[in-house]
Amino acid sequence: MLATFALIGLLTASPAATAEDSTRPDVVIADFEGDDYGGWKADGHAFGDRPARGTLPGQMEVSGYLGRGLVNSFNGGDDATGTLTSPPFRIDRPYVNFLIGGGGFDGETCLNLSVDGRTVRTATGKNREGGGTEALRWDGWDVKDLAGKEATFQVVDCRKGGWGHINVDQIVLADASRKPAEAVRAIVLNHRYLHLPVHTGGPKTRMKFTIDGQTVREFDIELAEGKPDFWVFSDLKSYEGRTLKIHAGELADPKALDAITPSDEVPDAAGMYKEKHRPQFHFTSRRGWLNDPNGLVFDLGAAQGQGFDRGVIHLFYQHNPYGWNWGNMHWGHATTLDLVHWSEFPIAIYPHAYGDWAFSGSAVADVDNTGGFQKRGTPAPPLVAAYTSTGRGECIVFSSDRGQTWTEYKGNPVVKHNGRDPRLLWHAASKQWVMAVYDEGEKRQSIDFHTSPDLKTWTFASRLDGFFECPDLFELPVDGDPNKTLWVIYAADAKYKLGRFDGKTFHVESGPDKHTLWHGNFYAAQTFSEAPNSRRIQIGWGQGITFPGMPFNQQMALPVDLTLRTTPDGVRMFAAPVAELQSLRDAKHDFSNTTLEPGKNPLSGLSGDLFEVKLAAKPGAAEEIELNLRGTPVIYDVRRQDLVCKQIRTFLPLVDGELRLHVFLDKGSIEVFGGDGRVAVSVGVIPDDANHALGVASRGGAASLRTLEVYPLRSAWIKP
The missing domain is CATH 2.115.10.20 (Glycosyl hydrolase domain; family 43)
Known part of the structure; x- marks a missing residue:
């Protein structure tokens, strides 16, 4: 039985006290608003000779920093490395707060706090994988045990490759933490699925599901804290009837967990x-x-x-x-x-x-x-x-x-x-x-x-x-x-x-x-x-x-x-x-055994989104033969014997003097099999909602069409 989720509620729903709640002002160690790094020492190439003014060339848009400047080690791209070290300072507040983003690699893309030459605190960005976001978010440390100590900060980038950079801004000593508190919500599992709202490109949150203190799921999610782009789901059938706790860290608004919805169906089934x-x-x-x-x-x-x-x-x-x-x-x-x-x-x-x-x-x-x-x-x-x-x-x-x-x-x-x-x-x-x-x-x-x-x-x-x-x-x-x-x-x-x-x-x-x-x-x-x-x-x-x-x-x-x-x-x-794909064919449109004259398009009466096309043609005097599929040309260069589709140009020899193509057109792609399958091409196409036309053309002279068959295709998602 897959029955109902009982909503027990949000166990931790409020953020930690903020620096604004304190009676003393923050001590600003660095806000990176100047024209250079001041007393900070830069080694290597990753940090350049001055703070970045936001997004650097080739980088996704950087957001979440304050003012006009920040530390951004994407100077020269992800393969640049280096360090940026602060002058000494004295720890005279119980908390260190800072904004941080970029790569999430311990010891490689990080902000370190050192006392007596030893790293005593460290933090990284959140990104280790493709996608992600360049948004900086508040993080920090409790440093009560280090009160009165002399310390230094060091921003480290010794990572090459994807997310091999770190972003830091607004390092302050404060009387209160600005690090968001973990939000927790408890639910009794009486439905099969949990629907989770996603905002693509939003900040990543590590989410954890626990039952009786044991972790049963843990993953990163761009949890929507407002209107979602779409909904994903987690299948929890095997835990029916048990109490699940949802843990999410670093949410700007812990009430975002309230949007997680129980259901017996996947989203928009x-x-x-x-x-x-x-x-x-x-x-x-x-x-x-x-x-x-x-x-x-x-x-x-x-x-x-x-x-x-x-x-x-x-x-x-x-x-x-x-x-x-x-x-x-x-x-x-x-x-x-x-x-x-x-x-x-x-x-x-x-x-x-x-x-x-x-x-x-x-x-x-x-x-x-x-x-x-x-x-x-x-x-x-x-x-x-x-x-x-x-x-x-x-x-x-x-x-x-x-x-x-x-x-x-x-x-x-x-x-x-x-x-x-x-x-x-x-x-x-x-x-x-x-x-x-x-x-x-x-x-x-x-x-x-x-x-x-x-x-x-x-x-x-x-x-x-x-x-x-x-x-x-x-x-x-x-x-x-x-x-x-x-x-x-x-x-x-x-x-x-x-x-x-x-x-x-x-x-x-x-x-x-x-x-x-x-x-x-x-x-x-x-x-x-x-x-x-x-x-x-x-x-x-x-x-x-x-x-x-x-x-x-x-x-x-x-x-x-x-x-x-x-x-x-x-x-x-x-x-x-595979021949099984023929089961998707609708009635054939046959234009075989004809001459393809320049300026003529035998397919002008056809339109749609899903097609299979089979073509066998002797080029004759033609210099090019082209199929046009909803605005995307598939061209055969007769002189060079090259097949061209978008960014692809590849040699395709004639077979017994014929150009032979077998083409499939779907919502987001074209696949071309040339020369009875000696060459295969797969390319993505951006759907053009205004163009559903098909075309075939000969340029420079006439070509002879032995075969030109066009099959509209049915959806494979409709069961036979």
Whole structure:
């Protein structure tokens, strides 16, 4: 039963006393309003030679500082480093207050208070991940125990890369703290979900859910303290009937917790998947951020035939359920019966603890129960997943209920190293499990191979240099010949090599250079384990395809079948959209076997948002052939044999003298498969609400259209 939340109320709802409540004025140590740093000493380049006047070049907008100046170590960007040290002063108030923002890295982007040459207090900004905000917020320390001591402040920036900077302003000694008090609200859990309001770009708050003093959820959220941009949710079904405490630190108004709402449905359940810019046949998460596909596996638990009736198909993915930007990495979960229509399920893998996030990995069906994870009395083989626990290492979890719940292996982590993203596979020839996992060292990035008889005990076997994160490894027949196979290996950028793999070592046979199939917004792709009929089905993340103003962000690319084919340049990998997508087609508009004359547009009568287009044309005298999809041109440069779409220009040779394109247009993206799939392009497009037109054009001369078929597509979110 999923009944009602009883609202017990706000246990701590008022901020701490402010400096204005004191009878003595604050002692201002530094307000950074001058034309230089005065007696403060700057070393390195990060702080420049004077206080910043707000936002620096290349930086998100900085807010929350007082007056015109502040310390901002983004001088020269995130890779600049340095320190800024104050003259000595005497501590003669019980509190130190200051405004701080920027990077949240202990010892690397911080403000330190030192006494007798020893750091006695330290504070950082709040940002460690993509997104975030440059807003400064009040922080501070109780320094009663240091009364009368001589001290110094030092602002430190020794961090390079994302959020490798610190912002500080208005350092004062005071009789009262300005640090916001923690707000706490208690609720009896009688509904399944808590709805949480989000303001994208607002200050991040660390939120914690506790039951009987034990933390059951902890995450960062841009909690709306006014009108929200959208609502996210937390599924608390397993804690029904118990009292939950919601803890939130550093809220300007602790009453913001009052807006958190109990419900038996997810937010706007009736309107979900119908949002204005929701992709209609690319997978997107119902709420929050999505990135790498994880744990793609066919579940053999319902094995009865040779097709999709063998069981459900699982897609797990990197997911921030609490915001529009990257962060709070969980494993989201969805399933399909046909690779087209998806159903979302509760979070599959929660982080082990705050800061120990559930990063990418993979899943397999342990058909022979080599790990001993199969529960007695369950006929289905267990699903086993490996993922990177960022605080521990590579970890194993298993499921005996078809992926609905997961249990941690007690011996975790099974591999500890400087890397992430384990890819599991069964190597039949050597009768052992293989883990291909990203590893890095000084000036080295590689895929490491470990082997195991049981998914528990792993032995390092070999290393292949030159690949960065999210590896995949599989065998494919060449030209469909099962007696002639090659192994494919690639990492996050999808650039691949071909060779032989003996279960321990990958022997490259395709030369020193990597080959490229995918271009554009495509990253961290993975193929499905246990796919029937020897299919090798791949899904990638459409990295950078954003949906501003929506309650979700990012999408998956279309599922494709991968094959190896012999070309004049050697064996290459091809990608073809899975045939199951044809189930979305409406009536065909056929313009085949015609001449495409300059200035003519056979598609002028068509308009809409969702289309599949198939084109095969002999260029003839044409210099360019163009498809125009709601204002976005897809151009073929005949002389150079280049395919051009937005920022992408790539070589696409004619096939038997023909240009062959297979194109999919969705609300936020275009995917183009050229040359029967030798080239694949994924690009994001900003929806133009005023332009729904399609066009095809020839420039410089006429082209001959052997095939021009246009299919309006139905939404995949409408179940057949």
